[in-house]
Amino acid sequence: MNDWTRDEMMTVAAARLLWDECVCFVGIGLPSAACNLARLTHAPEIVLVYESGTLGTRPDVLPLSIGDGELAETAACVISLPEVFSYLLQAGRVDVGFLGAAQVDRHGNLNSTVIGPYDAPKTRLPGAGGATEIAAHARQTFVMLKATPRSLVPKLDFCTSGGFLDGNGARARTTMRGGGPQAVITDYGVLTPATGTDELQLTALFHGATVDEARAATGWALKVAANVETVPVPTAVELETLRALHSRTREAHNRPVQLPV
C-alpha cells in the first residue's frame, strides 16, 4: 500500500517497537494511538497503563484525556495516583514509557514546560505531569514528535525530563533506574542513541524520506549511522486497523453528550 501518510507511518513504526505482554505507560496523543494500534494488531496482551491509574485498559476508541470513563470501564483494575507513581513507576514495574515533547535535544532530554525563559515565558506549555518520573524510571522510553529545527534543538529552553543528560554515560552515573530513551520516532524516521556517546543518530528512514531531509529537519548536526534501514511500509492490516480506530474515535468524540439534569 502506498497511500499512507507520514503521520500514519510514524504511528505504525512506533507500534512495532512494542511487544506482546509488555507493560507500557501511555502518554496522550500520538503515543496513545501507537500503543492501541499495537494492542489491536501484534500485541493483544500488551498492558496499557494510563497515568489516571487505569491498568490493562482496552478502550474501543482513543481517549481525549488520560482519564476518560472508557479507560476505567475497560481496565483490568483502577488504582490511585500515589500507587501509580510509587508502586508501579518508581518501583521499576513499567517496561516502556511513551512520551511526547515540544523539544528534544541530541541526548534525548525533553522539554514540555516552557519556550523562552522560565520566569518570562514566550510560550507556557503544560509542564511535567508524569513525564519526569516516566523518563527516569521506565526500563526504556520511546519519544514521538514531529521533526522541525524548532523541535529537534541543539539546546532545550528547559529540561523537563532527563534523557542521557550530557551524554557519554552521564545518565548511568545518576540514580535514574530506567534505561532512558531508546528510540525517537519522528516523521522522517527513527533516531537511536549511539553506544558510548549516547548521542541520537539517524538509524532508520521512512520510505520516501532522505538523509538530507532528516538533516534539514534537525536543529543540530545530525549524525547518520553507517547502515540506515528503510522502515517497511505499513501493511494493509496496520493501516486498516489504525484508520478504523481513528474513525471510531472521531465519531465518539463528536457524539453530543447529554447534559446532566
Place this chain on the structure above:
Amino acid sequence: MKGKVLMLDEAIARHVQDGACVALEGFTHLIPFAAGHEIIRQGRRNLHLVRMTPDLVYDQMIGMGCASRLTFSWGGNPGVGSLHRLRDAVEQHWPGALEIDEHTHAGVAAAYCAGAARLPFATLRGYLGTDLPAVNSRIRSVECPFTGERLAAVPAINPDVTILHAQRADRQGNVSLHGIVGAQREAAFAARALVVTVEEIVDALPPAMNGIVLPHWIVSAVAVCPGGAYPSYVQDHYARDNGFYQRWDTIARDRDGFRAWMERHVLGCRDHASFLKSLREAA
C-alpha cells in the same frame, strides 16, 4: 449528621476564606466544577490553589481573579492544548500576578500522602535530571540515613480546605466514590476541612470493601449537587463532555470572550442547576 448537610453556597461561605489554601481535587474524573463556580460567585480572592491538573476549573477561577498562587504539576487542557487563562496569568499577569509552585505528578502525589499522615515532607526518587529544582526552591533533597542515597524532598501539602465531588454520601456524612480516584483520598485526609458535593444522599451506602469511603468524622460539609462535576464526569452517572473541553479552547482564548461566557453562565446563574439550564438553552 448534625448540621453537615448544607447548601453549596453555605458550605463555601463557611469553609473557604480569602487567602486560604484550597485544593479542588479529582483527576479528570469527579472534578468539583459546581464548587469552583460557587467560589467564583462569592468573589473569593488571593487563594492559593492546589491541584495536580488545574484543568478548566482552575482556568476559570484564575481568569476570574480568585487566585494569587498555584501549586500544580500539569497545566493543560487534556488532549486539546493550552489552558489559555492560566497561560495569560503566567505570561501576561492577567488578571493579576500568579505565583507558581510547579512540581511533577509524583511529587504532588507524595506531598499529599505526607500531608495526610501529618508528616512535614515527602521523599521520593524523583525530580531526577530535570530543571524543576532550579526554578522551585521547595524541591530539595535529603540523604537516606541508611544508604546515603540522595532523595528528593517536597513539603507536605495540607490545604485549609479540600473540596471533592463524589457519587454519594449517607446521612451520617460518610462519602463513597469509585472509578478513577486520583489522589482524592490523600487530599481529603491532608486537609484541615473537607467539603464534598455529591450526586445524591442515600440512607445507606452500598458495601465498599476496598472501595473508597471517606469516613464521616473527616467530612466537614456535604452538599447535594447533581451534575456537580460537569463538564468533567461521574462514573455510572454521566460522561465527560469532551466536546465542551474542545469548545473551551475557543471560549477561553481571548479575555473578552471568556469574561462574557463567565458572566452569562456562572455569575449570571444563581446555582449549578441554573448553570446547566443556561447551557441547555444556549445549545
